[in-house]
Amino acid sequence: MRRILFLLFTALSALLPNLAQAAWWQPDWAYRKPITIDAGPQAAAIGGDAGRTPVLVRLHTGNFSFEGVSDTGADLRFVAADDKTVLNHQIEQFDPLLGMALVWVDMPALSEAAPQQIWMYYGNPKAPASGNGQLSFDPDxxxxxxxxxxxxxxxxxxxxxxxxxxxxxxxxxxxxxxxxxxxxxxxxxxxxxxxxxxxxxxxxxxxxxxxxxxxxxxxxxxxxxxxxxxxxxxxxxxxxxxxxxxxxxxxxxxxxxxxxxxxxxxxxxxxxxxxxxxxxxxxxxxxxxxxxxxxxxxxxxxxxxxxxxxxxxxxxxxxVARRDALMLADAVSQGAESRLTVFGPDEQQAGKSHFGYILAAMPLDAWIVVAILGLMMVVSWAIMIGKGRSYGAMSRANAAFMGYFRETAGAPLDSLARGNKVPAEVQADSSLWRLYEVAVDEMRRRQARGYDLNAVSVATIGAIRAAMDGVMVRENERMSKRMNWLSTTIEGAPYVGLFGTVIGIMLVFVVAAMAGAVDINSVAPGMAAALLCTAAGLGVAIPALFGYNWLASRSDAIGADMAVFVDEFSTRLAEEQGEGRGQMLRGA
Missing domain, CATH: 2.60.120.200 (Jelly Rolls)
Known part of the structure; x- marks a missing residue:
């Protein structure tokens, strides 16, 4: 069922963009951008019909990513709303490194009656330059x-x-x-x-x-x-x-x-x-x-x-004597605060998500921040996955060892250490086995020195407990190793993302001021790309937070099992040695 749903989702994701996307002027152009020319009362308000007008199109990083376009702008084409009529244009300036371009587009009829939409196509490396000022400005x-x-x-x-x-x-x-x-x-x-x-x-x-x-x-x-x-x-x-x-x-x-x-x-x-x-x-x-x-x-x-x-x-x-509406259109559209042109989101011929447009609008500094966050995410996920597998194996091995340990309730405490009764994989993963092993080693060392283990004293039990406590401390340190990276990721990733957002917003406003465009459509893509840094920081920190809390609870549970085992071992040691138990009572 999951495979079927995945195939259906893949098919819909590939089909829906193509259905939503209407006619495409020519298949050789990979991208297009809608531009609305609005001379009405709520926009440029030119107060009449300007007729044929050369309209200035200002491109900057606030409204255009300069990704996929030729370095010289040779593949720029402007097409009317019918997606058939090609409009003349002239490139006055095109600098993708600075992220600024000035293009004059020949509008056949500019009127305040209704907004007009045109398409800016780009993304064809084989396209020859077609900008021509002699055609973009009428013969008058x-x-x-x-x-x-x-x-x-x-x-x-x-x-x-x-x-x-x-x-x-x-x-x-x-x-x-x-x-x-x-x-x-x-x-x-x-x-x-x-x-x-x-x-x-x-x-x-x-x-x-x-x-x-x-x-x-x-x-x-x-x-x-x-x-x-x-x-x-x-x-x-x-x-x-x-x-x-x-x-x-x-x-x-x-x-x-x-x-x-x-x-x-x-x-x-x-x-x-x-x-x-x-x-x-x-x-x-x-x-x-x-x-x-x-x-x-x-x-x-x-x-x-x-x-x-x-x-x-x-x-x-x-x-000729130009119309007053054309003169007003020149004055309001060529200045620093143009109200004549409104830019829409870029579209890709093969279909592209809104998230893809945000990625296309990201500047270099945002990519650096995202790269740092990506590295933090990879390391944190590697730690969480590694720790999760390690804790899981340790918990299963501890449960298996406790089963063997309780089966030997009537046998000597060191019986599990003889005859390979505990499988090697349990010995390798179980922290309780390592506690048990060090306790048995302490007992055998004392026996080798001539101590009578049938008469265990309080001091002997305390020494064995101290040895087991030392191993338990080292096991806890082993489990907490690299957990500090997760806590650093939780606290630091949002700040790294916020830093990228602040820098990105600063650049958006600087570029918008330099380009003379302050409308929402010119700054929205850059703002969205800047905010993506904060979203990326939260996307790294939130899973790390959940993973840290889950791993901490697993670590606490294993630590509690070890503490319980130390008490249980000490109790069995005291109970199984009659004289030792008597000495403990007299000592008490």
Whole structure:
């Protein structure tokens, strides 16, 4: 019956995951992870339809284990909810050693109407790299700088190839990966046909900025063509847009040392300034024709404005006026606290338990703690099994010896020691036999010295008892050997597990802070992996506690049997020797 139940359980465990798992995009990919894009009021709250949007997917050890994925992320694939439509993506940064990755995913239609689920597939070592920024950003983007390069001019991700004309200082740890430091020299953009703006044309410029100080009329973006001018700047912490000398009214201020998203959109009738994805000011003018090079971080020729001093990131230019919902989606999803993406648990094609996902999320320090606890468990179980078998054999041998001992009630006490009446296996395992043997040896030694054993004195009985007590002490020490390891395991294993949990939780919060993600789905896997250390510590300590108590009771019972046997032997010795008994009475 047990074999049948085991086979049924094995079959169900193999079948149920496959039944629960719906369609799989391609069998060559071993893993997938659900990602929910929620732009609704309870999440990103973008307030409308953003249309086609490049969504930033931040991966870190809090929401992704980086186990089974290629070292370069080449096997990453993003598939729509139908598990058929492949979405374009671009990898800006992928570092499994640090446990961080930045991936831009092309969402065909982003709306607040309902959450959308996509799948991230990985785990195919033969898959070629497929990330492509030219496909991930729609053709209306004419310039996109991620600043992923170091020591080289910023490269344009789009197909237009509008690479930067100057090299800037790289800024690490910006709002999205790497950025650029401005202040000494501007970032010059090319005067290419794709960046030209016709009179009354449409245009969008967006950028993340972190000013070091707040001064007067600092220029973030500037372009001047003859009398035509377009400037985005910050005046004493208040962003402004200026067209042909006409400046917008003061709006929402920004703070020094903090990242803020700024954008300018023009639709041919008005120019809008957006701060944090929301409209802060509007100029009822149209853009002039602009065909000259543009500068980021400094004023164009002929402008008496101060340069911008600080860091920038994710510079984008479009030849259309982007929707307000898209600008708000950029601002809320690219910042440190993205509310747009929610990550689900990883799934394995062959089926994988929840416990397996926890193991996959465990960092190196947790594995070290679990390894130590595993060693403690192996040693403690070896001791418990060894002691249990030893105590069992000793109890059975003692019971058998007592049977032989009581059968010789009318015979001399040393009769069992003559003629091999006690089997060798009983002699080897019985602690009572060893007590009996030392007592008989004491009797024979006294007989060899000329003592009359038919006249046993109180002193002789005391000496024999003392010899038996010495053997009993050594037998108790033998039984208690290595029991201190069990007590150490009981007390120490929970603390070792707790230590691993504390370290794991610290790392989870540090990584979450570095990655800028604080939602429950990003920290839950790491927290679960950290708590597994405490569970492992308790899993080692609890069986050791039960085993220790059981072995202690068995040891006490054997010790009691030995104490009873010493008394019984002494009593028979006194009773069987008449004179000795009389001497004991006179001595008393």
């Amino acid at each position: 983007y004419t310039l996109v700088y991620h600043f992923a390069e170091t020591g080289a001019p910023a490269r344009d991700t789009t197909a237009y190839g509008n690479h930067a004309q100057t090299t800037t200082v790289t800024a690490e740890g910006t709002v999205i990966g790497r950025g650029a430091m401005l202040g000494n020299a501007p970032l010059m953009l090319p005067a290419s046909p794709s960046l030209a703006v016709a009179a009354g044309g449409s245009f969008t410029f967006s950028v993340w900025v972190r000013p070091e100080t707040l001064g007067a009329s600092q220029v973030v973006y500037s372009r001047r063509d003859g009398a035509g001018e377009l400037t985005l700047g910050i005046d004493q912490g208040v962003p402004f847009v200026q067209v042909n000398g006409q400046r917008s009214k003061p709006g929402q201020p920004i703070q020094a040392g903090q990242w803020s998203h700024l954008a300018v959109t023009a639709d041919g009738q008005a120019v809008n300034l957006l701060v944090g994805g929301r409209t802060a000011a509007t100029l009822a003018v149209a853009l002039p024709a602009l065909n000259t090079p543009a500068a980021v971080g400094a004023a164009a020729d002929g402008q008496a404005l101060a340069p911008f001093v600080g860091a920038i990131d994710e510079v984008r230019i479009s030849k």
